[in-house]
């Protein structure tokens with residue numbers, strides 16, 4: 001059974017058909033990357049999955065349950081978590097304190113302290129534990145954001161352009177982090193432009209174009225597909 005499944009998902013904004021009959025299926029344990037040229041409808045599909053937009057028609061199922069009509073918070077409660085590009089960390093608080101806030105919803109006392117330490121190490125933030133989040137490097141801030149998103153132990157982690165603005169080294173470390181998370185059983189759906197990252201992590205790639213699923217397969221299938229190359233021609237960050 002798929003962990004996440006959209007069926008004939010459509011979204012119109014006025015006369016604009018932004019999501020067009022999208023069938024997307026994610027198996028549990030998969031890292032799935034969503035790519036496509038600017039305006040392809042990636043963010044809109046993300047927001048439909050999160051419940052921030054209502055589809056014009058079609059359904060979304062999570063772990064076998066129809067969640068199409070559920071609010072975002074109800075989806076989060078069922079195990080969908082997201083890391084957006086916009087920072088959501090408390091800048092004046094340290095990395096440790098930020099994680100504490102996120103983790104104390106499910107842990108207390110010694111177990112809380114243990115999990116904060118474990119997560120700081122897991123995120124590569126051990127040495128920066130007491131640095132205010134606002135003073136962390138761009139990459140470190142993004143990793144802390146991922147830490148906040150996984151604090152509730154979601155079953156599905158949605159990542160919105162997780163490597164945006166990162167150096168190649170930070171991008172690589174982010175790929176390693178995502179792979180380690182996946183190694184612990186996390187299913188991941190990432191919207192991403194950086195093809196090095198996609199190659200590093202993706203088990204499966206879906207290409208969106210003009211709101212439709214244009215191609216789907218392994219990264220090797222996708223880069224070998226001349227039709228995919230053609231839709232990226234003229235795009236700045238293909």
Ligand SMILES: Nc1ncnc2c1ncn2[C@@H]1O[C@H](COP(=O)(O)OP(=O)(O)OP(=O)(O)O)[C@@H](O)[C@H]1O
Nearest residue numbers: 013014016018036037038039040041042043044045
């Ligand atoms: N709330 C909205 N109202 C009207 N049109 C919208 C709305 N949101 C998105 N669109 C339009 O839908 C199309 C797809 O946008 P979307 O942001 O989903 O694409 P994207 O693939 O995420 O693009 P990018 O890679 O540039 O972030 C665009 O033409 C956009 O202008």
